[in-house]
Amino acid sequence: MDLLIRNLSMEYGKTAIFSNLNADLQSGNLIGLLGPNGAGKTTLIRILTTLLKPTHGKVMVDGKDIISKPQVMRSILGYLPQQVPYFPNLTAREYLNYIADMKGMNIKETKHQVETLLEKLHLANTGSKYVKNFSGGMRQRVGIAAMLLNDPKIIIADEPSTGLDPEERAILRNILSELARDHLVLLSTHIVSDVEAIASQVLLIKEGNFLYQGTPENLVEKSTGYVWEYSIDKNAKSFEVPNQFEKPTISLTQKSDGVQIREISDKPQQLNAKQVSPTLEEAYLGVIKGVITL
Numbered sequence: 001m002d003l004l005i006r007n008l009s010m011e012y013g014k015t016a017i018f019s020n021l022n023a024d025l026q027s028g029n030l031i032g033l034l035g036p037n038g039a040g041k042t043t044l045i046r047i048l049t050t051l052l053k054p055t056h057g058k059v060m061v062d063g064k065d066i067i068s069k070p071q072v073m074r075s076i077l078g079y080l081p082q083q084v085p086y087f088p089n090l091t092a093r094e095y096l097n098y099i100a101d102m103k104g105m106n107i108k109e110t111k112h113q114v115e116t117l118l119e120k121l122h123l124a125n126t127g128s129k130y131v132k133n134f135s136g137g138m139r140q141r142v143g144i145a146a147m148l149l150n151d152p153k154i155i156i157a158d159e160p161s162t163g164l165d166p167e168e169r170a171i172l173r174n175i176l177s178e179l180a181r182d183h184l185v186l187l188s189t190h191i192v193s194d195v196e197a198i199a200s201q202v203l204l205i206k207e208g209n210f211l212y213q214g215t216p217e218n219l220v221e222k223s224t225g226y227v228w229e230y231s232i233d234k235n236a237k238s239f240e241v242p243n244q245f246e247k248p249t250i251s252l253t254q255k256s257d258g259v260q261i262r263e264i265s266d267k268p269q270q271l272n273a274k275q276v277s278p279t280l281e282e283a284y285l286g287v288i289k290g291v292i293t294l
């Protein structure tokens with residue numbers, strides 16, 4: 001299954017959010033859609049999930065245009081929002097039955113899938129409890145179960161790990177990673193470590209432009225030569241740590257003998273700076289801040 005974005009443009013009134021976006025996404029991949037606040041991720045996701053019509057362009061799923069035929073996407077889409085909507089007076093099982101009904105599933109298939117998914121997501125013992133009393137992570141697992149009803153082929157998750165504790169985030173990452181073996185999974189986020197852990201592809205978006213499309217490894221490779229590390233001894237005469245706000249491309253680590261600094265730059269800023277391998281987060285930040293040109 002492939003999803004092709006072709007010359008996609010979106011304007012709100014006279015404001016262009018993006019113009020002429022192009023991308024090729026394939027099944028068997030987890031694609032991390034990374035970008036800062038306001039980059040256009042939600043707008044793109046709303047178009048891909050057929051909630052919003054673009055001003056121009058096409059989105060093709062296996063050759064069929066989902067803009068003119070949204071049903072093509074809706075019948076194979078599993079969507080996981082940042083916060084799973086639920087009804088306070090429904091239990092997890094009732095909520096899933098309701099979603100299955102909305103997806104047009106028959107009673108027999110609904111019963112089978114709801115029970116299987118409750119089991120798979122470790123909710124079997126809590127299926128009869130009200131979702132309103134669940135923790136954020138449990139609620140998100142109900143959302144994953146709802147997303148998986150009717151066996152979707154394309155999964156789109158919009159910043160799903162916001163507010164989850166590390167354990168629940170890891171569970172969510174593992175589920176999405178497993179699904180990516182035979183689904184097309186698009187994960188929109190600004191948490192680079194989530195992408196680093198599970199994505200096979202990265203789509204980097206800034207101000208409505210895709211700045212990079214490819215593997216995370218290739219992005220890191222292309223950023224080699226741009227990251228420098230040096231230390232400032234706390235006893236040094238001119239003990240001056242760079243200002244984080246003037247230089248957002250630095251990271252500081254406090255050590256017992258001073259401060260260790262990693263800086264993204266096309267040249268060393270200190271005589272004693274040595275070149276180090278970039279992390280994905282540094283590669284992302286360098287590209288977003290325009291220090292690294294790909």
Ligand SMILES: Nc1ncnc2c1ncn2[C@@H]1O[C@H](COP(=O)(O)OP(=O)(O)OP(=O)(O)O)[C@@H](O)[C@H]1O
Binds near residue numbers: 036037190
């Ligand atoms: N309905 C709207 N009308 C006008 N402008 C909008 C509308 N929705 C979004 N925008 C603008 O479009 C741009 C992209 O917003 P969008 O929500 O898609 O970004 P985002 O990458 O999802 O950001 P965030 O991570 O903060 O959610 C922003 O400048 C935003 O202000």
